[in-house]
Amino acid sequence: MTALLQGAALHRRYGRTPALRGVDMEVAEGEIVAVTGPSGCGKSTLLHCLAGLLKVDSGGVSYRGQDLGSLSEAARSRLRRTEFGVLFQFGQLVPELTAVENVALPLLLAGSRRRQARKVAGEWLDRFGVAELADKLPGAMSGGQQQRCATARSLVTEPRVLFADEPTGALDVLTGERVLSEIVHVARERSMAVVLVTHEPQIAAYADREIALRDGVVDPSGLGLRMPA
Amino acid sequence: MSTSHVLLGLLSGGARHGYELKRAHDDRLPQAKPLAFGQVYATLGRLERDGLVEQSGQDRDAGPDRTSYSLTGAGRTRLAEWLAAIESPAPYVTSTLFAKVMVSLLVAGEETTTGYLIAQREAHVARLRELTGIKTARGASAGDVVAADYAIAHLDADLRWLQTTLLRVAELNQEVNS
Numbered sequence: 327m328t329a330l331l332q333g334a335a336l337h338r339r340y341g342r343t344p345a346l347r348g349v350d351m352e353v354a355e356g357e358i359v360a361v362t363g364p365s366g367c368g369k370s371t372l373l374h375c376l377a378g379l380l381k382v383d384s385g386g387v388s389y390r391g392q393d394l395g396s397l398s399e400a401a402r403s404r405l406r407r408t409e410f411g412v413l414f415q416f417g418q419l420v421p422e423l424t425a426v427e428n429v430a431l432p433l434l435l436a437g438s439r440r441r442q443a444r445k446v447a448g449e450w451l452d453r454f455g456v457a458e459l460a461d462k463l464p465g466a467m468s469g470g471q472q473q474r475c476a477t478a479r480s481l482v483t484e485p486r487v488l489f490a491d492e493p494t495g496a497l498d499v500l501t502g503e504r505v506l507s508e509i510v511h512v513a514r515e516r517s518m519a520v521v522l523v524t525h526e527p528q529i530a531a532y533a534d535r536e537i538a539l540r541d542g543v544v545d546p547s548g549l550g551l552r553m554p555a
Numbered sequence: 556m557s558t559s560h561v562l563l564g565l566l567s568g569g570a571r572h573g574y575e576l577k578r579a580h581d582d583r584l585p586q587a588k589p590l591a592f593g594q595v596y597a598t599l600g601r602l603e604r605d606g607l608v609e610q611s612g613q614d615r616d617a618g619p620d621r622t623s624y625s626l627t628g629a630g631r632t633r634l635a636e637w638l639a640a641i642e643s644p645a646p647y648v649t650s651t652l653f654a655k656v657m658v659s660l661l662v663a664g665e666e667t668t669t670g671y672l673i674a675q676r677e678a679h680v681a682r683l684r685e686l687t688g689i690k691t692a693r694g695a696s697a698g699d700v701v702a703a704d705y706a707i708a709h710l711d712a713d714l715r716w717l718q719t720t721l722l723r724v725a726e727l728n729q730e731v732n733s
């Protein structure tokens with residue numbers, strides 16, 4: 327069986343700073359994988375590379391057996407729009423758009439009709455408990471409310487893989503739990519895979535499995551302590 | 556936490572049979588180790604000897620599980636005292652882990668101790684995942700969630716300790732074995 331998503335010998339540096347130094351990993355369909363490790367170990371870089379948002383220097387990322395590097399920019403961007411969802415620590419909503427418009431945006435970009443897109447967006451806002459904020463601008467919402475909208479937006483296209491980078495890092499505990507539980511339920515219902523970046527053991531515990539990074543390589547002990555020779 | 560105090564608490568609403576007490580205990584404290592019947596009867600026996608509970612009825616045709624028990628006045632007082640007492644904030648599980656690490660360094664050395672710490676951490680992580688699953692499950696009751704939260708918070712503390720101890724094991728080994 328081929329993995330849904332696979333990274334092989336991934337290398338990436340920023341100028342002279344190496345961020346990934348040969349990472350191998352796989353994610354199966356419907357699997358929730360936590361990427362853990364101390365700050366600066368390369369988690370965000372790995373997530374960006376896997377999601378096709380950042381190019382690797384060497385090695386390759388493949389999705390359903392297809393090498394992302396071999397795709398045209400247009401094909402890669404279509405893949406990101408239709409198959410992938412991304413969610414960052416600070417949701418990055420479009421400030422000029424209301425909550426429902428923000429959530430509807432990915433559907434409109436994928437070619438949905440406006441009315442249908444708004445209807446579906448409203449259902450996702452409801453699922454994250456923020457339906458009553460539909461017509462508010464991000465500036466008029468709390469951080470937690472914005473993040474719930476951003477989570478709804480990352481899921482609205484029903485992606486096959488969700489890439490989430492410290493998605494609850496800025497939330498209070500109960501709001502964070504609610505967001506994570508809902509993501510887990512969506513993953514289970516739709517067999518959506520999740521790559522969940524976190525440095526918190528309690529958050530990693532939502533995943534089926536953990537991949538620990540240390541200084542840009544995978545640490546098989548899961549501890550960020552035992553380095554492969 | 557002592558089982559005898561929990562049993563006193565479960566009797567505060569009225570007399571109960573031993574098997575009812577076991578069921579109530581396991582229902583109310585889903586994260587605790589289920590009580591064995593033998594433990595229930597042994598505990599009730601001690602409580603009766605100390606005058607904290609008394610037999611309040613016995614079905615005619617029956618063994619020990621047909622005896623019902625109720626709180627005495629002294630039992631009620633003891634229960635109230637326990638509820639009001641602040642527990643000494645000693646970390647009880649970690650003390651076992653800590654003792655084991657020290658003994659392991661003395662007896663088996665650094666490599667074995669590191670191996671133990673890694674395996675212990677894996678067990679903690681697995682349990683953390685399991686408890687998180689209980690919380691995330693559809694239809695989890697508030698009681699399930701709060702019980703899981705309690706266990707999770709403690710496991711999390713142990714996990715952090717395991718992790719930092721792994722970073723310090725070489726240093727600790729030098730100190731212990733010098």
Ligand SMILES: Nc1ncnc2c1ncn2[C@@H]1O[C@H](COP(=O)(O)OP(=O)(O)O)[C@@H](O)[C@H]1O
Pocket residue numbers: 340341343344345363364365366367368369370371372
């Ligand atoms: N845009 C950037 N420019 C330069 N260095 C970067 C940049 N992004 C990340 N880095 C460096 O790459 C390494 C890995 O960073 P990152 O992937 O953000 O780690 P993490 O998400 O685990 O904290 C760090 O040393 C970081 O300082």
Ligand SMILES: [Mg+2]
Pocket residue numbers: 369370371491
């Ligand atoms: Mg990061």
